[in-house]
Each structure stands twice: as structure tokens, then as C-alpha cells.
Amino acid sequence: MYKYDQYDQAMVDARVEEFRDQTRRRIAGDMNDDQFKPLRLKNGLYLQLHAYMLRVAIPYGTLNSQQMRKLADIARKYDRGYGHFTTRQNLQYNWIKLEEAPDILAELATVEMHAIQTSGESIRNISADQYAGAAADEICDPRPWAELLRQATTFHPEFSYLPRKFKIAVISAKTDRAALRWHDCALRIVRNEAGEEGFEVYAGGGMGRTPFIAYPIRDFLPAKQIFSYLQAILRVWNLHARRDNIHKQRMKILVHELGEEEFRRQVEEEFQNFLALGTDFPQAEYDRIAAYFTPPPFETGLSEEIDRSDPDFALWVDRQVAPHKAPGYAIANISLKPIGGIGGDITADQMDVVADLAERYSFDDLRATHVQNLVLPHVRKADLYTVWQVLREAGLADANLDLVTDVIACPGLDYCSLANARSIPVAQEIQRRFADMDRQLDIGELKIKISGCINACGHHHAGHIGILGVDRKGTENYQLLLGGSGAEDTSQAKITGPGFDEAGIVDAVERTVERYRDLREPGERFLDTYRRVGLDPFKEAIYG
């Protein structure tokens, strides 16, 4: 993985001192919160319901064992012994003190980590396919481009006070594991007929209160011109977005108002300006970065055999293990969704266990996923049983990837000051309702995503079944949505009808699932059946 050089290290070190100074000025009264808020947000520091919350960037979802152990140390020393993996490959701490935040950033900087631009109206942490560098179906590792863009967009002088947040994702496989087109700018690496590397570019996606799926703005952009093109997009948006209504300032709104064709035209015009300025990083710099992502020294001649004699292990292998590009290796997914637990939460001790596993069995490589799970990307098939035993001991061996209990949920009203309703208790109740493993397997792939408010951090627009918590005259109420997808068959879920209370929404989910079981044809996932039969049969099941 990427290693900081003196320049990268100096940059994060200077950032720590800058934030220390800003925090000092705030506590001394030289700034009010209105002035301080944008600065703390650019360092990932929110004020939440119970305390400050710190969001740490995990660039393109990749981290090593040393970094994971540092995250565990911070959880113990400055928080309450746990952390929370988010839907954008970040990690959040929920119980942070402002006066200690600069020290935490300083600790992160010692392991080449930071919280730069993890919030606020800035270019956010760039997400990527969690199987990058391991996936059997990828064209190339997308992370060198993500790292190049991380540097290019860090402290960008023109784009540090944007109209709203700006999210980028990069993948290089046909299978989309990164919710690509739900980003403001989505990049998929492709090769043209001449074999040259380039990007398929999508623009104007995003969830929130006005969801849009990013549209294809460029079929093929030569890879080395990506920074020019990205800056062109950002400049058109920065100059022309509304500034009078924060709910209408995301780029998707501008794209919608200008129209796709006109937005593309303006971007192309600005693109020519940037090309002429020579701001693109040279090939030598790409090559330097890419050298850090050369594949680890995979052994050859390994056995493909997995001893499945332990049925619990066999079940875990069937659910959690994905094909690897190197013979004899596998990708192992670690579920952070135990039945009745808090999705995405992980204790400091569990972090240490996972760090040890990564170090011993996965070339010191670990990934966070946007569905709030973890991945050991390079495990010898022969080691899977040992890995599973260690995970089981640590309470991390649930076998529910992409099943009905693998629920995405935002922190909701239990933690978040924006939330209108709690998300986690609903997720837990759904998990308990469907806990039976045979029932989960019978239902098959079913992605439930829950948000506690319209900001949609729980990706409810992209759920096969989505749940949106709202405030109905001071009480929690939940709307049900069906038919969304964050995969390569991206679609936006539709609301079924009137909302429910907490018990009612779980019943409604169960009725939806049972109707699917009645209607499905052989081999059909829930989403396939929904797309074939439409909303009406489900509405009838839900509302009678």
C-alpha cells in the first residue's frame, strides 16, 4: 500500500498544528462556533448528540495492521473502547473531547492517517472497490488513481469552500461494490480499443433529500487527463451552483437544472482551459504511486482445496469468501453485523484481532467496505479455517454477507444530531426477526438499508428494501421503500405508502419478504422479482 514520503508526512503534520491553533483560537474565544464549525468539519469533527464525533479517513478503504492498532489505541485512550465504520469507508469515534481532538490527529499522523476533508463542503475521502488489487474481475487496481486524486484534491485552493460536499468513487470492475453512481463524480477504469487506460466518467449523483443517479458525462477520458477533467467539473459547479439554499447546492441539483447536455458542454469548455494550464500530474508521478500498489508476493503452487468438513465453517466460506485473482488465494469478508449488534461497530479488542489477522494472513492488508464490513483481501485458501476460528473467537464470524441481516444503518437518533428517528433498533429488530440461518439462506440476497433522516447516510434510496425514519409529530415514524440498488444495476427505491411505527415497519418488511417468496421464480433475487412484478403486489401485501 501507499507509503508517505517526507512531503506527505509534512502535510499531515502541518495540518495537525493548524488544527491545534484553530482549536486554541476557538477555546480562547477568538472565533465563535459559526466561524469554527467549517474548520472543525474540514477535520472531520462534528458536534453530535452526546459529544463531539471524529470521522477518520480511510483513503479508498485500505489500511494496514499498524493503522488498525492505532485506531484501537485511540478508541481506548480517547473514546469509549469502540469505533464505527461508516457507509463511506471512514471510521467514526462518538465520544470525543474538543480539547483532545488535536492530540488524536497527531496520533493518527504517526501512522500516516488523518481526518482531512472527511466532512464539510469539501472534496471528501475518495472511496474505491474494497476488493481492489484482489478481485478476479478487475481490469487493474484502481487505488493508484484514487491516491493520485487524494493528493490532487487535498487542500485544493480553489475548491476548499465548495457549495456543498463532493464525493468521488473509483472502481475498475464491471461489478460495482462501491455504490459508484450514487457519487457526485464516479470513475470506472476501462480500456479503449487501442488498449489505453481511461475513465468512464459519471457526474451528478447523490442521495440526500433529492436523490439522483450520476449520468454518463464521458465515455472515455484518457486517464492522465483526469485531474483536468475533475477540476473542470468542480469549477463549473463552484461558479454556478446556488448559494442561497443549502439543500439545493449539491452538484446533482445544478446538473438537473442546467440539463445533462449543457452541463457536459460547459465542463468540456472548462476542461480545455485546464488542459492548457498543465495541472495534470505527470506519468512519472502516477508510476511512483502505482509502484506502491504492486501485487504482494503471492506464493505459487498453492492448493485450491478448502476443507469443508466443519459445517459452520463451510457456511461461512459460502457466504463470506469471494474469488481472488491469484490461484490458491481468497478474499475473506468479515461481518460487522452480528444479530442484535450495532452494524459497523467494532471494539478496540476486535480491531486488534483483525489487525493481527491482516498481518499474519493477508499481507498486512485490510479493507473497509461501504456496507460497513471489513475485508481481508489476500488470504491463502489453506489459512481460511484458522482465520475463521480466530474470527469466531472474537465474535466476528457471522455468515450473512448480502443477506437480510446484513443491514446498513446510519447511527440515527441514538447518536446523530440531524436524525429524526433511530435506525439501529430497527436494524436489530429486523435481524432478530430473520435470525434463523435457513430462512436467511432461503431468502437469499436482500440488501436492507436504513436512514434515520432524509440525508440518507444509511443509503435507503439504494436499498432493495429501504427504510427512512421521519419525525411524525414528535414520534418516530418509518417509511418503506422498495427496489433500490447501489450495485451495477443502480436504481432508486420507491416509497410504498404511509409510514409505520417501529414494530409496524418490521412487520411490513416481513410481509414484503413473504410476498417475494410467494412470487419469485427460480433463481430470482428479491430485486429481480420486484423489477418483474412491480410495486403493486407488494403494496397489497403490506397494506392489505
Added chain:
Amino acid sequence: MRILTGNDLKTGAVIWWTGQDWSLHVEDASDVGDHGEAVLAREDGARRVNGGYIVDAEATPKGPRPAHIKDRIRALGPTVRPDLTLKPADPTAGDWVI
């Protein structure tokens, strides 16, 4: 009744206005009547509170109970982590929130 809440500037902890000072416990909150804005302006200026606001609450024998669930969750702690609330030893504490 109307009570005042916010977060401690340095620690972020949820705090409630007692009439003289800030407390971690909503039970200590006092009715500010129409003086809420004035108290908040003064306390914000003194940097003793961050993001302060006025909350409608019901006076009960056990002390003020905020009208909105969000403020009741703030007063107690996350309902999904009773061990991290202000009343970890009381298994029924969550009932007060809902």
C-alpha cells in the same frame, strides 16, 4: 416548563442549565421561563456552552422530562448502549426515553 441545554465547549458533554450553572443531569434543569435567550447569549459569550438552545419540557416528580425524544436521548445516552448512558445500572432507564 422551558429548560436550557447545549454541549460543553471543551468536552462536548450534554449539559443542562440549573439556574446558576450547568449540570450533566436533566433532573437538575430549572425552568427559565422567558429568560432563556438572555441566559444563552451570556453563557455562549462566556464560552461555557456550545450550540445552546431552549427545550420544552414537562415537570414530573422525577424532574423535567424534555418534550422531544431527541432531547430525552441526549439526556440519557444512546438507547442501544445502556452501558454508556448516565444510568448504566438501571435497566429500565430507557423506558423514560420512549
Added chain:
Amino acid sequence: MGSSFRFRDDTPHEEPAVTLDAFLEQEDATAVRLEAGEDARQLIPYLDRLQLIEISFPRFRDGRGFSSARVLREAGYKGELRAEGDVLIDLIFFMRRCGFDSIVSEHSLNPVDVDAALNRYHHVYQNATDNAVPIWKLRHG
């Protein structure tokens, strides 16, 4: 209240800045003020004549002026480029990189803090409108 910082050696231009509309109607004005949201490219035909362009920052969160400044510098403008309004310390580093060489803030900014903010980062990752050499160039010579 208020404070100003100038990063040019020439004599400050004395003519008051006129609005964009007024400027476009006059033939001899040499100083203009752009409000946030006004199109900087309308000034491009007149850059040789202009000696002062003032760009308004009505609220510090409104970053349109950063793009306007770069558009003007990229088009070859050499005169004074002033950021005026709700300018806070932490914006000034970025403003300098986008080509501003004069700051008139409605706030009383402490010159020591401004100096610290301008000198905190010794290197930058990307080209902009200043002379800073991007890190990738330092890496590869």
C-alpha cells in the same frame, strides 16, 4: 474594525472600484468590483486597462471568488486582485494561491495569526495560480 493586507510592492491604486455594470458602460474606468456570482469572464477584454479588481466575499463560506480569481489570473490579469468582505484567517492561504494579492477583511485579523497561516504549509500538492512548485515536481525534479 476591519483590517487589510497587501502583498504587492507597487503604489496602491486610488481610483474607487465601480460595479461591473457601471464598468462595462464606461470607457476609462480602471477599477471594478465583482459581486459573488458575477461572471469574471466579462472582464477579460479589458484586463490590460484594469489596475484593480475587487472580488466580494459576502460570506466566508461562499467560495465562488476563488474560481473568479483564477479565471482572471489565467486570462493574464496582472493588476491588483483584492478579496473583500467576510475574509477569515483560514481563507487567506487559499486566496493567495488563487491569485489574490490584496485582502480587505471586515474583521480585525491578527497579523501574527495571518502570518502563521500563510507560512504553515511549506509545500502544495497541486499547481494553482501562484508560483508554488507542486510536490510531484519536487519528487521528480
